[in-house]
Amino acid sequence: MEKEKLDINIAKFQGDLLKWYGENKRDLPWRRERDPYRIWVSEIMLQQTKVDTVIPYFERFMSLFPTLDALADAEEETVLKAWEGLGYYSRARNLHQAVKEVKESYNSKVPHTEEIHKLKGVGPYTAGAILSIAYGIPAPAVDGNVMRVLSRIFLMKDDISKVSTRKKFEALVEEIISQEQPSDFNQALMELGALICTPRSPSCLLCPVQAHCEAREEGIQEQLPVKIKKTAVKEKNMKAVVLMDKAGKVLIEQRPDTGLLAKLWQFPNIEGASKDISDITNYMEAEAGLKVNIVPEVKQHVKHVFSHLIWKIDVYIGTVDEIVNENTLKGSSMQFVEKEDVDWYPFPVSHQKIMDGILKGDIENWIYN
DNA sequence: CATACGTGGAC
């Protein structure tokens, strides 16, 4: 897009936007300094996640891993535990891997060249955000806020769920970004989207760039941006079991290293709808070499909604009567831990519900009486 | 290009 074809006065638009940002920006933890590492962590946490949710996680994460090297040297399980409850856990694993890469290959300095795009978990938005915010480089950082704001100002009706549309907005930002204050410009666009130019009921009367907005002029700001709806989520019937051995230890299992909730821990968890618990018994013997005795009664029902599916979990309790095959157990993803130590492992929220519902209840009494 | 990938809050 060429500047001559833009219908707005770029210099005045920049000035109006930057002035508003200077006077109205929120005081956020990651805005108090310009450490590329801290900016990076904040951007990963903020992906698809609200600012209010991120703040306490960011503070704790920075206490645990104050520097890039500290994070690089940490155990992955510790990192996942710090991420517990934030969701999209591949963000944590990719960040950890990328930070290790930066320590090893870039002398612990976050790259400020095209190399940054090679880092795991750093896509087009995050790369632009780090380059502009941490290094003052005029690179576009186009997220959902930016697309919403610009689709309204420039009356663009492209479907923002498409990659091609994001690229179109990046080209547009290349034209209108402030060369002097790229960090403030990008953040101002996002801040405007978060505080004024909101998805529903935007506060146009308070908008610093209202005079530049074509959608407002047409009165169709609430119809933008155009975004195709997602398909309905699917339900899965699951069974989980809280098993205790004679010493009072609890059995937990680690999920596979790819896919949903990768590498997180949970109570033994299988797919299945029937009230017949023989499938759990068979699973425990086949996977862990354990002979178990399940109480044939659903102790708790957990409904957990993910972004793309729903788990409806019937939760059972039971005892481990015998270790049939020690080697199978050792080679499995399962292990016995003290009841009090379950908290040390990163659990997804779905199974935290089981922890709260059963493990912290009078489980010994339920099982043995 | 479409889909998988979490969670909690707003309306």
Added chain:
DNA sequence: TGTCCAAGTAT
């Protein structure tokens, strides 16, 4: 209760 959303990325 249902729907949509929030500073996206990997495959």
